Amino acid sequence: MLKTPDHQVAGHEAGLGKLGPLIDDSGRFYKPLQGDNRGSEEVAFYESFSSNTNIPEHIRKFFPIYHGTKIMKASTGSDHPHIVLQDLTSARANPSVMDIKIGSRTWAPGASEAYIAKCLKKDRESTSIPLGFRLSGMQVFINDESGFYKPHRNYIRKTDPNDVRLLLRKFVSSNPSAEMETGSSLGPDCSLASFVYGGPNGILAQLLELKAWFEDQTVYHFYACSFLFIFEKRLALKDARSNAEVKLIDFAHVIDGNGVIDHNFLGGLCSLIKFISDILSETKECNGTNGQVEL
Amino acid sequence: MLKTPDHQVAGHEAGLGKLGPLIDDSGRFYKPLQGDNRGSEEVAFYESFSSNTNIPEHIRKFFPIYHGTKIMKASTGSDHPHIVLQDLTSARANPSVMDIKIGSRTWAPGASEAYIAKCLKKDRESTSIPLGFRLSGMQVFINDESGFYKPHRNYIRKTDPNDVRLLLRKFVSSNPSAEMETGSSLGPDCSLASFVYGGPNGILAQLLELKAWFEDQTVYHFYACSFLFIFEKRLALKDARSNAEVKLIDFAHVIDGNGVIDHNFLGGLCSLIKFISDILSETKECNGTNGQVEL
Known part of the structure; x- marks a missing residue:
């Protein structure tokens, strides 16, 4: 079950006909790739970062866990590629x-x-x-x-x-x-x-x-x-x-x-x-x- | 006896009709005040810095010693206000x-x-x-x-x-x-x-x-x-x-x-x-x- 994030404080918000991030109940955050080449640039970063052996382990904890990309039904209703990330507030109540x-x-x-x-x-x-x-x-x-x-x-x-x-x-x-x-x-x-x-x-x-x-x-x-x-x-x-x-x-x-x-x-x-x-x-x-x- | 600095590597250079810094043989460096308000801004900084008691002593050594300002014959031949500073290379041969x-x-x-x-x-x-x-x-x-x-x-x-x-x-x-x-x-x-x-x-x-x-x-x-x-x-x-x-x-x-x-x-x-x-x-x-x- 996908829904809009409860605790988003900045950035594009998903809405009727508007592309924005979604979350599921398993702790994942789906960020739609932005239309210009920003989306692909961000994917390129996550791919590079997750395979880069020069990043110290104690530094990785400061970055959301990356689960790849997925084409899925976006907040607009049509299929769209998303970056799949850790939902950073999923374990929090308030x-x-x-x-x-x-x-x-x-x-x-x-x-x-x-x-x-x-x-x-x-x-x-x-x-x-x-x-x-x-x-x-x-x-x-x-x-x-x-x-x-x-x-x-x-x-x-x-x-x-x-x-x-x-x-x-x-x-x-x-x-x-x-x-x-x-x-x-x-x-x-x-x-x-x-x-x-x-x-x-x-x-x-x-x-x-x-x-x-x-x-x-x-x-x-x-x-x-x-x-x-x-x-x-x-x-x-x-x-x-x-x-x-x-x-x-x-x-x-x-x-x-x-x-x-x-x-x-x-x-x-x-x-x-x-x-x-x-x-x-x-x-x-x-x-x-x-x-x-x-x- | 005033002359142009021997070891200047950047900035305006004194020359025939050109305003630039001068040095004397007592280890002082004379920097002409620049025409717009840069000159007065620089004087204001030196005045503020030299009287600011919040500057730690071990930090002062990174700044040229300030000896005030002086109206004197500039490299152009006419009288012009100068900032009088420590000549930073005066004690050096090469x-x-x-x-x-x-x-x-x-x-x-x-x-x-x-x-x-x-x-x-x-x-x-x-x-x-x-x-x-x-x-x-x-x-x-x-x-x-x-x-x-x-x-x-x-x-x-x-x-x-x-x-x-x-x-x-x-x-x-x-x-x-x-x-x-x-x-x-x-x-x-x-x-x-x-x-x-x-x-x-x-x-x-x-x-x-x-x-x-x-x-x-x-x-x-x-x-x-x-x-x-x-x-x-x-x-x-x-x-x-x-x-x-x-x-x-x-x-x-x-x-x-x-x-x-x-x-x-x-x-x-x-x-x-x-x-x-x-x-x-x-x-x-x-x-x-x-x-x-x-x-």
Whole structure:
């Protein structure tokens, strides 16, 4: 039984006559190949990556498992080729999810002039140029009654650096809907920061593991690729060990590194690491907690 | 007594009716303020930097000493304001010098559309986009008889990633003029690599020190800023301790970091570090030498 994903926060959405990803109940995610050559480029990446013996095992966990391609009935009703991937949120009941596109430049050097102009415009209008990354979508589970805090795409699209800093705090807060009022100190409480961002298995530790790889790897350059941060609030509170996951997704614009590191991705990653470290430092100062943060 | 610098490898050169830097015999370098507001921007940076108490002492050594500004007779013959700086090569007899412009993007977000278009074109035509840095000039001392290997500006301007890799090797070779012949293994011998790039005081160690600062500092964003690598061959061979220096120059496009790291500079720096590490690894493999490289 195929259906549209429950926890998609960014990207094309399947709908009546609209092509978008589907999931099944066995934990698989079906991503329709995009019409231009992006779809085939993404398949080419997954094929290359899954057979590349130079990828360390501890790095593979950051990528969705690839199950090949399949022609199947798409969300539009007609047959269409799909990339079959691991459904990253299938094991989660109420996942909090954040999608962050990495790199101050989202276009590869060999792209067409029209595509470069389009990307450059988006990079300049978003936080990609100033921050080295931009937010593409997010949802934060509050509780069964309130459900999710999920800012609208139109808001996400217009976020400036201060908004991004605030939303990275809201992602690990029990009160993500709380608005800062003038003269009030009521803001996101960051009560989950040390569980989600901190700790030996937290998001910061995982980003640092990836950073070490990106300082050395010259196999791939990842343009317009995103991080997904995923965690389950219930588990975060119950279990000291973090259940937070970091995954990389969207590989339609990956090119050969040709012996050069992916300085564009690495720069954005280091910037994101600094944002998250700052939140952990502030949180530690406020709470007087915890020895879990490892830098 | 003012004269034109002996060891300038990039930038405007003083000449008949042409504004360019001058040096005196007391070790000072006089850089004329550029006509648009670049000159005043650079003065503003030096003023800010020299009085900023958040700059760690071990980082200051990477910047030229600033002695204020002075209105004086310029290379054109008329009075003109100059920035007075430390002459970085004054203590050297036959310095080998390399000028490397850092960052895949040389324009700041707030620049004019015309300026952005001009920079973007240069970034794309050079190695700035693919490598995160580009070569602006170099000279390598060979010996008293042959003097310097100094590739022409027109050649430097057209270097591709492979040329840059080769020139980074030539910079630390005793035979920088040797050309690779088809089927021949005659290439730059990298005989000085471990003395200049390697070792506890070598260029790689200094770049790693700067990298650690750039991972954390959010005070300045350095656009179109360059590294100068300087060493004296005679000293490199005589003394195991490296005499290689790394300096940062050209601050006409430095902007406030606003709490964000300089991911554009950091990405380019990490890419350059990888290039230099690669040369050291290859050299070690070939020579079976040395324990000097510290990563």
